[in-house]
Amino acid sequence: MIVAERKPFEEIKAMLSGYPRVLVVGCGTCVAVCLAGGEKEVGVLGAQLRIAAKMAGNGVQIDETTLERQCDREFMEPLAKDIGRYDALLSTACGAGVQLLAELYDDKPVFPALNTNFIGVAEGPGVWTERCRACSDCVLGLTGGICPVTTCSKGLLNGPCGGAVAGRCEVDPERPCAWGRIYDRLEATGRLDELAAVQPPKRHNIHVQPAQIVHLAYKRRYGL
């Protein structure tokens, strides 16, 4: 899922200065799971903002709401009836959600409360690591499920660079050599011969920015 982290409090506070009525809009999906922007975190952030504002003698109204998610319009449409009461929105969604919220309510300033970091997994409670770079050209089937794009510092596709020292990457000794891990996993499952095939360079050109995907079944609907 998308993993994000709340911005430093001072940065958020500075964004909101000058806006007396703010609605903090939370997201109940990825950012809730990584404990950054879900209902609980929205409650805490709202309380912190109100306390900080009152300490500074500012009269502000900070209200809170948490939506299922902010990457689908239908979850944000119900906000329309109350949005007139606010001068600004503070979204605790990932970058995608913040943008869709801003698009839907484009007459209001929308501020991001989080920094969106990566696509990753939970290693344990409270720890998330990057696993996927969304390269649009997945080779995980060939590498025993270990991504050479995110876990190899050099992003190599055809085996180790040979610079590893005691199994640690020469670029970043904090990391194990990704290709060492790939080799070990394929060896353990008797699939080493799969490594013999030479992989061509990554097709970086198929990932255009901003990327868009239209599902096959919907192409006709959009005249494609």
Added chain:
Amino acid sequence: MSEQQFEPRILALICTFCTYTAADMAGSARMQYPATVRVVKYLCTGKVDVMHILEGFEAGADAVMVSGCEIGDCHYLEGNLRAKERVEHAKRLLEEIGLESGRLEMFHIGASDAPRWQEAVKMMTERAIELGPNPLRKLAEIEAAAAVAEEEPAPVRALAI
């Protein structure tokens, strides 16, 4: 505010099985301690939420005490351990916004330890006096008085969507 005028208001979130019992015993034994605490009785401090603490400060509490069983003796096994972690986290949240983390403290007071309850309240009272009143206290009192006067409910912050 001079020391004489400022009477701290301390919110105490305490568990039924240990700290409340100790406080009760202190009362029965007529142990003297400052009349600054307002007690909220939880079955277990494991139910104390970080929001309860923040809301306490927002409502104008000068200090908040969370007090549960001694480590290893929690009636519900690990509630006091959770409370301990949450209090530590809440302290970080307070520091972030410039409210002194010394206003919040976790205690572990066994059911028979009335003297420790007395000590804890005295200590938090002194600390609250030293740190001064909660900057939000005046405003919270005004808001509360206004709500009562106008017979209006307190402002609702969460939208029902």
